[in-house]
Amino acid sequence: MEDRVSEPSLVLVFSGKRKSGKDYVTELIQKRLGSDVCCILRLSGPLKEQYAQEHGLDLDQLMGPGPYKEQYRADMIRWGESRRRQDPGFFCRLASRGAHQPVWVVSDARRLSDLQWFQAEFPQQTRSVRVQSSENTRSQRGWSFTAGVDDAESECGLDSGVEFDWNVINEADAPSLDEQLRPILQLAAEAASSSSVNRN
Numbered sequence: 695m696e697d698r699v700s701e702p703s704l705v706l707v708f709s710g711k712r713k714s715g716k717d718y719v720t721e722l723i724q725k726r727l728g729s730d731v732c733c734i735l736r737l738s739g740p741l742k743e744q745y746a747q748e749h750g751l752d753l754d755q756l757m758g759p760g761p762y763k764e765q766y767r768a769d770m771i772r773w774g775e776s777r778r779r780q781d782p783g784f785f786c787r788l789a790s791r792g793a794h795q796p797v798w799v800v801s802d803a804r805r806l807s808d809l810q811w812f813q814a815e816f817p818q819q820t821r822s823v824r825v826q827s828s829e830n831t832r833s834q835r836g837w838s839f840t841a842g843v844d845d846a847e848s849e850c851g852l853d854s855g856v857e858f859d860w861n862v863i864n865e866a867d868a869p870s871l872d873e874q875l876r877p878i879l880q881l882a883a884e885a886a887s888s889s890s891v892n893r894n
């Protein structure tokens with residue numbers, strides 16, 4: 695399955711609870727850097743593709759932020775876990791297939807094994823980022839506690855045992871996202887320019 699075009703210069707591995715804003719924050723990073731420099735890798739992408747196909751579901755809605763995917767989340771978690779048990783790097787490898795930009799933004803690490811896979815593959819380049827929002831803010835974005843989901847590894851696997859390189863507070867009364875993301879964007883810009891020097 696090795697069709698990686700080139701090694702990334704920087705791999706930013708994001709995690710955070712449901713509705714903390716992982717997609718929102720990672721899309722903002724891509725907007726700031728441009729899609730020729732930065733790609734977003736969603737570990738749940740290949741999982742949802744396969745799950746949608748096997749179950750005859752609407753992939754666009756499964757990929758989006760709306761309530762549709764929540765009906766299937768518990769079953770998707772179980773389905774994905776059976777694949778991960780056989781091969782913890784299964785979705786990491788599929789999601790990064792074909793990525794050619796110098797900066798990779800992984801939007802949805804959920805388990806220690808997700809982060810460890812990127813750290814093992816790209817030890818020099820990998821950094822971890824946690825997106826944090828209060829339960830109140832997450833509720834306003836459509837979250838409500840679901841037993842079997844919010845207390846399972848998919849949501850809690852990175853709650854402890856990891857010292858994140860950065861924590862981003864995605865709240866209306868926190869410093870702006872652009873301000874909080876400045877050191878990350880700066881590192882990404884440096885990584886991108888060193889990669890273009892190396893390629894020329």
Ligand SMILES: Nc1ncnc2c1ncn2[C@@H]1O[C@H](COP(=O)(O)OP(=O)(O)OP(=O)(O)O)[C@@H](O)[C@H]1O
Nearest residue numbers: 710711712713714715716717718719759835864865
């Ligand atoms: N800073 C923000 N300003 C405005 N809207 C936001 C902000 N952060 C998140 N949202 C909105 O909140 C909703 C949830 O955000 P998002 O989909 O990014 O969360 P997530 O962590 O990726 O959630 P999930 O794990 O359920 O996919 C989206 O509709 C998104 O547009």
Ligand SMILES: C[C@@](O)(CCOP(=O)(O)O)CC(=O)O
Nearest residue numbers: 738741770771774802804848
């Ligand atoms: C099934 C799962 O991938 C769903 C992720 O959906 P989302 O990133 O919250 O849109 C969660 C998991 O892998 O445990």
